[in-house]
Amino acid sequence: MMNDKPLIQVENLSKQYGKERALFRSRDVMKAVNDVSFYINQGETFGLIGESGSGKTTVGRMLLRLVEPSSGSIKLKGEEIVGISRLEMRNLRKQVQIVFQDSGSAFNPRKTIGTEILTPLLRLGVLNSKLEGEKAVCEMLERVGLRKDFAERYPHELSGGQRQRAGIARALVLKPAFLVLDEPVSALDVSVKAQIIELLQELQHDYKLTYLFIAHNLDLVAYFCERIAVMKKGRIVESGDTRDLFTKPKHAVTRNLLGSILTLDGHLGEVKKDVYSA
Secondary structure, eight states, rough: OOOOSSSSEEEEEEEEEEOOGGGOOOOEEEEEEEEEEEEETOOEEEEEEESSSHHHHHHHHHTTTTTTOSSEEETTTOOOOOOOOOHHHHTTTTEEEEEEEETTTTSSSSSSSSHHHHHHHHHOOOOOOOOHHHHHHHHHHHHHHHOOGGGOOOGSSOOHHHHHHHHHHHHHOOOOOOOOOOTTTTTSHHHHHHHHHHHHHHHHHHHTOOOEEEEHHHHHHHHOOOOOEETTTEEEEEEOOOOOHHSSSSSSSOOOOOOHHTTEEEEEEHHHHHHOOO
């Protein structure tokens, strides 16, 4: 059940690269994200979609301060996190985590999966003993559908789906409240995608998680997200309930995205209208 107060509140968030030149007032600035505002309720899956280069991944990384905002506000449980110190942000890492798109590059190839999952526990000092850490790693591996002995394996010894499960285990081992899912299934086969999405739904229910789901696969977004925001050139051009956006898109960008994915039955937008009107 969702609380009245959003877990995440984003207001006028911007990220620019380069600097404005004072002399002659010329500009050499690229605005990756421009004045973005949205909120995510506790227990909700909020979708952020858009074309490649629209700024959606930058938004997700700013929420974790992996990318520093140029301006704007990000509040977690009502507390401002833009501008807080590194020590304060270090403590915040226990509450906010990310699952990356590329599970292959997300892990150090020279370290075992168990070591990689254990690392955030050691770095943030939440362990009382090494034995406690090993137990936590094994329990989390089993929870995401991997055997305990996967802790001794290296990333290259796992399939793409197995690596993504390990990435989810690493994100969840700290028991966060909020996860950024940055296109977590885009590199996987169709059958594996379905398994990972099902796992994410189970984990959300069991751990009372809140998700920001960044994706370009509209079929998954329609299935997985309660609300959606559509981005174009760093701005949110439309947002609302998933049903409304798929059945009554208002912005040309949204309509183009809906019409860009073809299925055996025709355009995705048309298929989703049939589904939601049933």
